[in-house]
Amino acid sequence: MKIDIILAGVGGQGILTIAAAIGTAAVNKGLYIKQAEVHGMSQRGGDVQSNLRISDKPIHSDLIAKGGADMILSVEPMESLRYLPYLKKDGYLITSTKPFINIPNYPELEDLMKAIKAMDHHVAIDADQIAKDEVGSARASNIVMLGAASPFLKMEMSEFEDALKELFGRKGEEVVEMNIKALRAGRKMAEK
């Protein structure tokens, strides 16, 4: 078993939390993981990505090679397209459709959506809206996206839920519940 994921978004959108949840679930399952993050200057509202690799055998490289990713998991539509050269021909593009516009030359959303829908395997959902509807706060939208990706990650729902309990446990029962709800909502949307 081996899954290579590129997580994409804008600094502050919470992709490292997604990575931590998948990573925790994988480690608890006894799998090997490597997860390269972006820290420093690029975090100031710029584009950020994280390479997450999971395998039942030892992993060599911290970076995924071009054409090697099984999945791009993005919390922002434009950012989902920035790493296409890394995606395998039959890889999945899973993204939130809610744009994060902090630059003057942001492309037309319609054009972005056309490019996303042109991908053979894609899941595109408005994670912000789902998070607002289901748990009353857009802040959990990153976990909605984790839910949307979960059917393709070869792990059980309960394993992700346990990881969220572990990650958010010290923030209180309420936060754990909210995130588990967000996870389930994302999963439901992806299965549709």
Added chain:
Amino acid sequence: MQKLLLLGDEAIAQGAIDGGMSGCYAYPGTPSTEIMEYVQHSKEAAEKSLHRQWSANEKTATESAIGMSYAGKRAMACMKHVGVNVAADAFVNAAITGVNGGLVILAADDPSMHSSQNEQDSRFYGDFSLIPILEPATQQEAYDMAYSAFELSEKMNTPVLLRVTTRLAHSRSGVVRKTPKPELKGSLPKDTKQFILLPSIARENYKKLLAMQPEMEKASDESDFNRYEKGSDKKLGVVACGIAYNYLMENYPDGCPYDVVKISQYPLPRKKIEDLKENCDELLILEEGQPLIERLIRGYFDEGKPIHGRLNGSLPRDGELNPELVAKALGIQLEEGKPIPEMLAGRPPALCPGCSHRDVYNALAVALEPYGDGRVFSDIGCYTLGALAPFNAINSCVDMGASITMAIGASDAGLVPAVAMIGDSTFTHSGMTGLLDAVIKDSPIVVIISDNSTTGMTGGQKSHAEGRLFDIVKGLGVPDVHIRAMNPLKKHHETNVQIMKEELEHKGVSVIIPQRECIQTAARKNRAKHKAKKNKNI
């Protein structure tokens, strides 16, 4: 033993704690910051009361670590690659003094300049300082090396350079811990003159350092971190340093067909390299950084067997390595995914909405109108982002502290008034001595110390300047009337422009201090306060 999911940086911190470290010394700098942060958050470090406060800069950090080593305890100084330049005086001389307690200097290099001004390779410092260098390939090795480096340092009687690069520093993987070692009790050096680098003593010490070189090479040859792995195809032999080894192996899921020498400890294990050269027709040298080893093996006249690497174009001359660059050098064709759609826009980093530096730049733009462009010397920090649109506000960013001193030089050349833009943490790192130069000459410059009361770019570490800026500036001799406070808020824009205009007209040194806490740091403090309150209520 327990398996932890750690960043390379965190693995180093945990390894050092378990290896008997008594003190960690550092100034924040990407990609090294998380080492000290991990030590600061570690319960074990707190229980042992290990030293774990930030230093004013990398030089003071390294010197403090040397002091702890002198007193017979194990110390580590951590910095980014350009920080090694700041610490270089202490670093190089520490090889001459030798150590008492083990001394580890951690350099985190940033090839491809993700968050840096250059991509210098710190191994060169270790090489000409004649000390052992450790370069982990994995998070586990990072832990193991930090754990054992103090003993290597004590055995060789030199500091040990532990060198990582961005990808390992900021990548997470599983790490298994070893049994923690106790700290050393502390003792004075046996040779009471060891640390006195008078020329007569330094010459003796240097001869001892030279005499240790064969011992260091032997240690490299025998080290578990260096390996000769035999392959079946003798067409090529590969020397793979540090994480470059991972990129090599990534391309051969079923095992590399060629002979490989994996290098993670220097000086080079000469015997292994000789064997590789003997056994294989051609060599490929993979280094994450500059071609230090390639140059050495290739030689000036390049007359031996064909050697492939960064110097002959098999690999790019600059930037970090990755699996596909190494694949190309091996003649392996990878199939890329779809191209990036042309419509995609870049998303460069930017000053946060509500950041005080924004208000400073907005006021400065108006105040400088009568004088024309090209006179704002900036420094290293979030405010360097003032270089980008819409501000386009600065004309230089060279090294820590250079804003003030470059403004002095430019004003000496007749560019008057010249403006220096520096942050509070950078000012106490390397700006104070430059300001003293300006005071002595009464240079016609305006120094803006944009005080957001934090070390912002690296994630909001405590600034040494907090609550002390006015006293420091006054103490350095700037006249009271030309030390101006400023409140960087939109509603004070007119007043702020006026203050700047007045000081720009002054034909001597002025310091303007706009003070407003970094909004990220303030938010973090608020969250912590909120959490503490909540916990109390439970």
